[in-house]
Amino acid sequence: MKKTYNTFSPEETEKIARTFAKKLDKGTPHFIAMYGDLGVGKTAFVRGLASVLAPTARVKSPTYTVVNEYKGAGLPLYHFDVYRIEDEDDLYSVGFYEYLQKGICVTEWSENIESSIPKNAYRVKIERGKNPENERIITIEE
Numbered sequence: 001m002k003k004t005y006n007t008f009s010p011e012e013t014e015k016i017a018r019t020f021a022k023k024l025d026k027g028t029p030h031f032i033a034m035y036g037d038l039g040v041g042k043t044a045f046v047r048g049l050a051s052v053l054a055p056t057a058r059v060k061s062p063t064y065t066v067v068n069e070y071k072g073a074g075l076p077l078y079h080f081d082v083y084r085i086e087d088e089d090d091l092y093s094v095g096f097y098e099y100l101q102k103g104i105c106v107t108e109w110s111e112n113i114e115s116s117i118p119k120n121a122y123r124v125k126i127e128r129g130k131n132p133e134n135e136r137i138i139t140i141e142e
C-alpha cells in the first residue's frame with residue numbers, strides 16, 4: 001500500500017511521521033528506509049517517529065557517528081545516517097546487521113545501501129514540491 005501526503009512545514013512532516021509511528025507495534029523490530037535529497041526533511045521525519053517511539057530522545061543527525069540509539073517506549077530506536085557509507089564492509093563495521101533484530105531501525109540515505117534494506121521494510125520517500133522552500137511530498141510504502 002502506498003500513501004502520499006503534502007506538507008508545508010517541518011512540523012507538518014513530523015506530524016505525518018507521528019501518525020505513522022502510532023500504528024507500529026513498539027515491541028517488535030521494524031525497518032523504516034528513508035529516501036530523499038540533502039535537506040529535504042528526513043531528520044524532521046525521524047523526529048516525529050521518535051516523539052512516539054522514544055519520547056525522551058533528542059534527535060540529532062548521526063552524520064558522523066552513523067548511528068544514534070534512542071531509548072524507546074518499547075524497543076530502542078536506532079537512527080542511521082548512511083550518507084558516508086560506501087559499501088557493505090562499512091555497514092558491517094558499524095554493526096548494522098546486528099541492530100536489525102534489536103529494535104526499530106530508521107535509515108537516512110537508504111539509496112546508498114539499497115541491497116541491505118530488508119525486503120519487508122517500510123519505505124518513506126521525501127521530495128520537494130512546487131514550492132521547494134517548504135513544500136514536501138511524502139510517500140509511505142508498506
Ligand SMILES: Nc1ncnc2c1ncn2[C@@H]1O[C@H](COP(=O)(O)OP(=O)(O)OP(=O)(O)O)[C@@H](O)[C@H]1O
Pocket residue numbers: 007008009010011012013036037038039040041042043044045061108133134135136
Ligand atoms: N514541509 C517540510 N518538511 C520538512 N522540512 C521542511 C519542510 N519545509 C521546510 N523544511 C526545512 O527543510 C529542512 C529539513 O532538514 P532535515 O535536517 O530534516 O533534512 P534531511 O533530509 O535530514 O537532511 P540531510 O540530507 O542533511 O540529512 C529544515 O531546514 C526544515 O526547516
Ligand SMILES: [Mg+2]
Pocket residue numbers: 042043061081108
Ligand atoms: Mg538528516
